[in-house]
Amino acid sequence: MKVLIVFAHPEKQSLNHSLLEVTTNYLKEKNHEVKVVDLYAEHWKAGIDQDDFLNHDRGTRLYAMRDSGSAFSAGMLSEDIKEAQAKLEWADLIIFQFPMWWYSMPALMKGWIDRVLTQNFAYAGGKEFKNAPLAGRKAFIISTVGVTEDYYTKGKLGEIDEVFFPIQHGTFSYAGFKVLPAIIGYNADSRKSNCFEITSKIIKERIDNIDNVKPIYD
Amino acid sequence: MKVLIVFAHPEKQSLNHSLLEVTTNYLKEKNHEVKVVDLYAEHWKAGIDQDDFLNHDRGTRLYAMRDSGSAFSAGMLSEDIKEAQAKLEWADLIIFQFPMWWYSMPALMKGWIDRVLTQNFAYAGGKEFKNAPLAGRKAFIISTVGVTEDYYTKGKLGEIDEVFFPIQHGTFSYAGFKVLPAIIGYNADSRKSNCFEITSKIIKERIDNIDNVKPIYD
Numbered sequence: 001m002k003v004l005i006v007f008a009h010p011e012k013q014s015l016n017h018s019l020l021e022v023t024t025n026y027l028k029e030k031n032h033e034v035k036v037v038d039l040y041a042e043h044w045k046a047g048i049d050q051d052d053f054l055n056h057d058r059g060t061r062l063y064a065m066r067d068s069g070s071a072f073s074a075g076m077l078s079e080d081i082k083e084a085q086a087k088l089e090w091a092d093l094i095i096f097q098f099p100m101w102w103y104s105m106p107a108l109m110k111g112w113i114d115r116v117l118t119q120n121f122a123y124a125g126g127k128e129f130k131n132a133p134l135a136g137r138k139a140f141i142i143s144t145v146g147v148t149e150d151y152y153t154k155g156k157l158g159e160i161d162e163v164f165f166p167i168q169h170g171t172f173s174y175a176g177f178k179v180l181p182a183i184i185g186y187n188a189d190s191r192k193s194n195c196f197e198i199t200s201k202i203i204k205e206r207i208d209n210i211d212n213v214k215p216i217y218d
Numbered sequence: 219m220k221v222l223i224v225f226a227h228p229e230k231q232s233l234n235h236s237l238l239e240v241t242t243n244y245l246k247e248k249n250h251e252v253k254v255v256d257l258y259a260e261h262w263k264a265g266i267d268q269d270d271f272l273n274h275d276r277g278t279r280l281y282a283m284r285d286s287g288s289a290f291s292a293g294m295l296s297e298d299i300k301e302a303q304a305k306l307e308w309a310d311l312i313i314f315q316f317p318m319w320w321y322s323m324p325a326l327m328k329g330w331i332d333r334v335l336t337q338n339f340a341y342a343g344g345k346e347f348k349n350a351p352l353a354g355r356k357a358f359i360i361s362t363v364g365v366t367e368d369y370y371t372k373g374k375l376g377e378i379d380e381v382f383f384p385i386q387h388g389t390f391s392y393a394g395f396k397v398l399p400a401i402i403g404y405n406a407d408s409r410k411s412n413c414f415e416i417t418s419k420i421i422k423e424r425i426d427n428i429d430n431v432k433p434i435y436d
Contacts, residue, residue, distance in 0.1 A: 010267045011280040046264035046325035047257075049228045062229040064317070065364065065407070099282070103388025104322065107264035107329030114319050146283065163384055165376060170321030189283070 001032045001210065004091035008039040008098045008109040015188055015196055016099050016144055022200045023095065023142065026207055035087050039108040045080065046111025052078050069119025077118065084116040088134065093210065094177065096167075097142040099188070103163050113171060122175040132176030138210070139177035141167065142203065144188035144195065152184075160184060161216065173217035180206070180213045219250045219428065222309035226257040226316045226327040233406055233414055234317055234362055240418045241313065241360065244425055253305050257326040263298065264329025270296050287337030295336065302334040306352065311428065312395065314385075315360040317406070321381050331389060340393045350394030356428070357395035359385065360421065362406035362413065370402075378402060379434065391435035398424070398431050 005023060009016040020036070027034045048064050050056045053071035071077045077085070088094065098105045105113075117123070123132050141164060151157045160182055161168065172179045183202050187193035206213065223241065227234040238254070245252045266282050268274045271289035289295045295303070306312065316323045323331075335341070341350050359382060369375045378400055379386065390397045401420050405411035424431065 010265065010282065013279040040265065040267070046329060047228065048319075048324070049258070061231040063407075064228065064319070101266075101282070101332050102328070102335065103384035103392075104328065106266070107325045107332050110320070110322065110328045111264060111325030114325050117320065158383060158387060162380070163388060165383065166321035166381055169376060170381060174321075189281075 001027075001093055002091050003027055003032050003034050003093045003095065004087050005034065005036045005095045005097060006039070006109065006112060007036060008106045008112075010040050014099075015185065016097065018196060019142065019144070019185065019199055019203065020097060023097070023203050023207075026204050030207060032207075035090070037084065037087060037112070039106075039112055042080075044108050044112060045115070046107055048111075048114050052081060052115060054078060065119050069124065072118045072120045081115055081118070084112065085118075085121055088116065092137060094137060094139040095142060096139065100143045100145045100163075103157070105167065117171070117175055128174050128176075130176060132174070135176030137177050138180055138215070139172045140180035140206075141182040142185075142199075143182060144185040144199070146189045147187065149184075149186045169217060177217075178215040179217040180210075181216055219245075219311055220309050221245055221250050221252050221311045221313065222305050223252065223254045223313045223315060224257070224327065224330060225254060226324045226330075228258045232317075233403065234315065236414060237360065237362070237403065237417055237421065238315055241315070241421050241425075244422050248425060250425075253308070255302065255305065255330070257324075257330055260298075262326050262330055263333070264325055266329075266332050270299060270333060272296060283337050287342070290336045290338045299333055299336070302330065303336075303339055306334065310355060312355060312357040313360055314357065318361045318363045318381075321375070323385065335389070335393055346392050346394075348394060350392070353394030355395050356398055356433070357390045358398035358424075359400040360403075360417075361400060362403040362417070364407040365405065367402075367404045387435060395435075396433040397435040398428075399434055 007020050024034050050058060050062050053067045055071055055074050055076035056067055098109050122134055127133060152160050164182055168179045183206060185195045185199035188195045225238050242252050268276060268280050271285045273289055273292050273294035274285055316327050340352055345351060370378050382400055386397045401424060403413045403417035406413045
């Protein structure tokens with residue numbers, strides 16, 4: 001299996017970074033191929049702008065969506081976007097790993113999604129969900145949160161799949177990915193929680209059972 | 219009324235920018251005070267990192283949340299964050315205006331939320347929702363989407379309040395804001411849709427009725 005891990009955390013000594021190593025090492029141990037995109041290490045540019053589209057005529061009005069599509073089709077996206085798209089096309093499985101910040105992903109990862117999932121590459125008129133150009137790939141989230149699992153219930157913070165609805169449905173499923181359930185490390189800020197051990201175990205089980213896990217969006 | 223508009227769009231000639239002008243001009247016409255934060259114009263830095271916290275000892279492990287809280291309490295946040303927080307504290311109403319990208323806000327605006335809503339400023343242990351330090355302010359979204367309103371229904375793209383759940387509930391309500399319904403300009407990419415005229419009218423009505431609109435999260 002070819003696995004792309006898109007990772008966003010500013011701290012190398014973090015729990016998230018340790019979990020990234022667990023995932024990477026275990027995938028390699030099981031003879032999978034792994035590529036990691038470390039967005040902080042790469043100083044990933046977060047904002048879509050006219051520099052992304054090398055065929056965009058400066059001074060004319062920018063239409064972020066359709067200009068992304070025409071730049072993709074003309075091979076005129078900026079180098080960083082092209083490289084990211086090549087990695088995504090290469091992968092059978094994409095893992096998005098990040099600490100949950102404000103009930104979503106860190107801005108740098110949103111900027112990866114905004115800039116890499118261009119029109120014509122990830123969707124086009126009538127080519128969304130199961131008909132999307134990237135369809136068939138699997139994707140899931142590995143995330144960490146500060147609180148215990150019982151906070152993520154309806155009427156409190158919301159169930160995880162409510163919180164991740166724009167990402168898992170609106171983004172991953174829209175782009176044609178089969179979305180496997182998110183893996184969440186709860187109580188990540190407490191040293192007593194064994195979050196690292198528990199989450200590492202779940203990650204390894206997920207890798208072992210990757211072919212048998214039922215998607216939440218298929 | 220003191221109104222802060224946080225705005226993210228890369229194009230000055232865009233529909234979004236025209237709607238920003240409508241909002242700003244109408245608020246002034248009605249004798250409200252307005253401040254605009256234009257995130258693209260400001261080249262807003264999107265990613266939280268150790269440069270945000272001037273009291274952070276380089277080389278030691280960064281804990282994004284608790285370090286943001288201690289930097290806030292010590293007056294040691296970076297200048298851009300301090301300025302943004304001052305504007306937010308000043309405001310009675312905060313409008314977040316952006317094109318919907320991947321069923322959420324553009325990365326630069328997520329970066330504003332990630333970096334400005336620090337611990338102790340926007341929340342603290344037990345100080346969330348109605349008890350949050352910023353409680354009592356009103357907030358709402360003005361956004362534009364490419365498709366017609368009927369796409370935003372359950373089972374398709376999801377109802378708007380499902381899509382915006384992490385923002386309206388997880389962020390605005392968590393930070394203590396009374397959240398008014400989002401204003402959405404549908405069919406924004408079609409010249410025939412009159413999106414500008416329709417949305418401008420709704421914005422003006424919202425401003426006229428601001429005291430009487432029932433919050434979706436109170």
